Amino acid sequence: MTTSEPSVLLADMTWPEARDAIQAAQVAIIPVGSTEQHGPGMTVSTDIVMAAAVAERVAQAMAPRAIVAPPLPYGLSSHHMRFPGSITISAATFGTVLKEVMHSLKAHGIDRFLLLNGHGGNQAALSVITTEACQELGVKVATALYLAGAYDLVQQHFGRTYAHACEIEASVALAAAPALVRQHALEKGEELPAAYRHAGLPGGTTPAGSFVTTAAPFEDLTRNGNLGDPRLASADVGEAVVALAVERLIEFLEDFTAE
């Protein structure tokens, strides 16, 4: 972003700027993610930085019709707690914070929200929070895992749609937030034999080929915290994935804000 463009980030606004931006906006995007281990080669902020980066691209493209609320850097990461640096909050706390943030923004005039998620482990909780917030706050709420917006392209390039601190996540990070990646420290996942057949990842992420959700801790899945191989990442593929996800999120928001 150049300095001549007005910011879409609420955190960077003064209150008169926020008043004017909210008056022009039809939706607020709230980036949600996690603070959790991403193997030896990616930072613990990966999920929230990526969600915020995608949210900013979407809002910039829709300006002034969308604004981005300050990102929530904590999520449901209990399955990563064996790895230093990971921080987890309960589903109840996560829901309370998000609903109170939406309640606050509603008081200023925003009544449509997109909870844009960067962490698969939040998915199940966000579905519940979305339903409850609509009912309890009288606002319109939607949620999306940003990466899922480009799953067809991800599948085409990587032969699967989801892992963790893997070639997929490293690719999008190299494209949108390269400071997340320590190229020299990237390691192939030291994956352990699956304990269960048909089980996806904890927190509600069930990639194609799995249909059971468990709460398996990550140390049972991988020794170094990686699933997949982030050394195979491509910034060019990552940029295409991010661009497609942004394009489809904008298409959704055009419909979501039309009525």
Ligand SMILES: [Zn+2]
């Ligand atoms: Zn991640």
